[in-house]
Amino acid sequence: MHKLRLLFWVLLFNASLTFAQVDLNGSLDLEMSYGGKTSSFLKNEIANDFRRPHLAINQFNLFLFSDMGSDFFFNSRLQWDTWGTGKINPLRITLATLSWEPQDFPVTVNIGRFVSPFGLYPKRSLASNSSFVNGPLAYNYFINISDTRGFWPKAGESGAYGVDDVGLTTVYFGGYNTGAMLDWVIRENALNLALAFVNAASASQKDYTNLQNAAIVGRLGFAPFIFWQHGISFSYGSFMEKDPVNNTFDRLERFRQMVIATDWVLAYTYFELSGEFIYARWNVPGLTSTGFKTDFNGELGEFKLSNYSYYVDLKFEPPVLTGSYLAFRYETMVFENYDHPKTVSIIALNPWDTDVTRYSAAVGYKISRNILLKLAVTDQKYKNNPAGIDDVTIRSILTFLF
Amino acid sequence: MGLIDKFMNKTILLFLFFTILILSDFSFAQETRVYGRVFMPAEQNRSRTFRGRIYRNRLVRQVLHKQDENKRSAIEDVIIAAYPLSYDTVAAPLAKAQILQKNAEFIPNVLPITPGTKVDFVNLDKFYHNVFSITPGQKFNIGRRPTGTVVPERITKTGFVKLFCDIHSQMNATIVTLKTPIFTQANKNGVYLFKNLRPGTYRLEAIHPDFDKVSSTIRVEKNKDTEESFTLTR
Numbered sequence: 001m002h003k004l005r006l007l008f009w010v011l012l013f014n015a016s017l018t019f020a021q022v023d024l025n026g027s028l029d030l031e032m033s034y035g036g037k038t039s040s041f042l043k044n045e046i047a048n049d050f051r052r053p054h055l056a057i058n059q060f061n062l063f064l065f066s067d068m069g070s071d072f073f074f075n076s077r078l079q080w081d082t083w084g085t086g087k088i089n090p091l092r093i094t095l096a097t098l099s100w101e102p103q104d105f106p107v108t109v110n111i112g113r114f115v116s117p118f119g120l121y122p123k124r125s126l127a128s129n130s131s132f133v134n135g136p137l138a139y140n141y142f143i144n145i146s147d148t149r150g151f152w153p154k155a156g157e158s159g160a161y162g163v164d165d166v167g168l169t170t171v172y173f174g175g176y177n178t179g180a181m182l183d184w185v186i187r188e189n190a191l192n193l194a195l196a197f198v199n200a201a202s203a204s205q206k207d208y209t210n211l212q213n214a215a216i217v218g219r220l221g222f223a224p225f226i227f228w229q230h231g232i233s234f235s236y237g238s239f240m241e242k243d244p245v246n247n248t249f250d251r252l253e254r255f256r257q258m259v260i261a262t263d264w265v266l267a268y269t270y271f272e273l274s275g276e277f278i279y280a281r282w283n284v285p286g287l288t289s290t291g292f293k294t295d296f297n298g299e300l301g302e303f304k305l306s307n308y309s310y311y312v313d314l315k316f317e318p319p320v321l322t323g324s325y326l327a328f329r330y331e332t333m334v335f336e337n338y339d340h341p342k343t344v345s346i347i348a349l350n351p352w353d354t355d356v357t358r359y360s361a362a363v364g365y366k367i368s369r370n371i372l373l374k375l376a377v378t379d380q381k382y383k384n385n386p387a388g389i390d391d392v393t394i395r396s397i398l399t400f401l402f
Numbered sequence: 403m404g405l406i407d408k409f410m411n412k413t414i415l416l417f418l419f420f421t422i423l424i425l426s427d428f429s430f431a432q433e434t435r436v437y438g439r440v441f442m443p444a445e446q447n448r449s450r451t452f453r454g455r456i457y458r459n460r461l462v463r464q465v466l467h468k469q470d471e472n473k474r475s476a477i478e479d480v481i482i483a484a485y486p487l488s489y490d491t492v493a494a495p496l497a498k499a500q501i502l503q504k505n506a507e508f509i510p511n512v513l514p515i516t517p518g519t520k521v522d523f524v525n526l527d528k529f530y531h532n533v534f535s536i537t538p539g540q541k542f543n544i545g546r547r548p549t550g551t552v553v554p555e556r557i558t559k560t561g562f563v564k565l566f567c568d569i570h571s572q573m574n575a576t577i578v579t580l581k582t583p584i585f586t587q588a589n590k591n592g593v594y595l596f597k598n599l600r601p602g603t604y605r606l607e608a609i610h611p612d613f614d615k616v617s618s619t620i621r622v623e624k625n626k627d628t629e630e631s632f633t634l635t636r
Contacts, residue, residue, distance in 0.1 A: 095456075122457075190461070221461060226549060270543075317545065323534070323543070
């Protein structure tokens with residue numbers, strides 16, 4: 001199925017190349033990284049097997065932009081990376097959007113797999129757009145919720161990404177949604193609304209769904225002043241996936257995720273202060289080593305969980321060293337206490353995951369127009385644990401744009 | 403009274419004499435002109451590219467057709483520089499030079515100047531722009547600047563100084579710093595013209611940042627036309 005889907009997109013990619021005006025460009029990210037001894041991709045983005053200093057291809061991207069005429073455009077991203085496992089992943093098309101963009105008209109329509117309207121980070125996920133190497137906790141820290149098991153204390157703790165069920169991040173790290181999006185510039189340079197009807201809530205990592213999932217994702221963006229851009233985002237919908245582990249239960253679509261967020265960018269001359277606050281509420285089933293938690297009727301119990309996180313980035317571009325920048329990030333994720341569902345036996349973990357705080361610093365330098373070098377250091381600590389260097393990451397990325 | 407009349411008559415006569423003298427000189431004068439045409443391959447519209455566009459929150463609608471109508475064609479960015487070979491000249495800094503940032507484009511896209519010229523960068527958009535150059539010998543970054551802000555930067559490096567906007571990756575422009583004060587730009591038909599160049603030998607260069615430089619040597623004679631055309635290739 002996966003191969004068929006890839007074949008379809010590759011054919012579409014080729015068709016665009018053949019019949020339309022096409023603009024091709026790409027990027028190559030080479031990474032040299034080191035991770036502390038308890039590194040895990042689920043916690044600090046470095047797979048433990050690859051935590052010792054090594055050189056790797058972080059990502060190779062080929063971007064295609066095609067003007068198909070009559071105000072229709074096609075955008076896609078062909079991606080090849082070592083993301084998640086540390087080993088080379090299969091080549092895949094992570095973005096394929098057909099856009100209708102009438103000239104001088106306030107509304108555009110996108111269908112397919114597109115950059116999520118939610119929040120700030122999805123627009124900064126490419127190495128060339130981001131000041132740091134690691135993503136924010138809300139997008140890259142795996143929590144105790146799985147899309148097949150629901151609340152599951154083992155999620156985010158063990159297993160290998162891409163092989164085992166390792167749970168979800170609060171918002172999908174890739175920053176994409178599948179569906180249809182309407183983007184409306186309500187007031188030029190001041191107010192914008194992007195609204196998408198998609199096939200799963202923001203946490204979902206999959207570009208397809210095998211249940212009747214649906215979700216709505218949106219962002220209201222506004223710029224009160226030229227130096228201040230602000231956004232309010234939301235996402236609400238189902239996200240569970242049918243799997244052998246849960247196939248004795250029906251109606252998994254009734255479990256939902258709701259996320260509300262606000263993001264901001266304040267900038268002037270050589271300074272930029274940006275960040276996001278994200279609050280997520282989950283209605284999910286629960287699973288422990290003894291199995292799914294059910295009520296007396298054998299129905300899945302519904303756990304109402306919530307977490308929030310925020311990050312603040314400060315970036316400074318020293319005017320005396322053109323092309324360079326310094327950046328600092330403070331971020332934290334907090335898991336809130338929950339009430340056990342009635343008639344469902346108690347899971348001892350409360351709150352449902354461990355709070356985490358991360359500190360990051362990065363320096364970058366534009367060697368030339370198309371070559372960017374950056375070095376980033378992160379360390380994180382968990383609630384009630386003293387800070388240590390077991391989760392430290394030191395990562396440098398050399399990005400070539402072509 | 404008679405004395406005044408006499409003086410007035412003399413003045414009028416003198417005025418008429420000099421007027422006739424000047425007009426006769428003009429009527430027989432011929433210009434020294436150097437002109438020609440520049441040819442270049444068809445340009446590609448690269449204003450819409452993948453990166454930077456789809457990965458951005460949208461606050462402005464697409465107005466590309468409007469922009470395109472008013473947009474200078476690439477041939478208008480061709481600079482013809484004349485380097486005198488038979489006499490010396492000084493390329494003093496220009497009194498005024500500016501690059502505007504409007505509709506997320508640099509205007510003009512190619513700016514010819516002489517070394518030491520102070521170039522004013524003016525943001526005319528209602529959103530932030532930045533201007534930076536990482537050209538060796540002329541690195542600078544003016545930071546994010548709001549609408550109306552004018553930031554001067556003295557350009558000393560000769561040759562191409564590439565400019566970019568850190569916020570809008572599709573924006574780019576080139577300052578071409580010439581070691582001669584004698585230069586012009588082609589019009590939309592690709593025609594250029596120098597008037598009244600001092601007689602002598604010159605090296606003419608046709609320059610565009612996206613094409614190979616083409617040059618030729620010409621001899622300019624007083625009151626004569628000289629035609630020299632150029633074909634630019636990549």
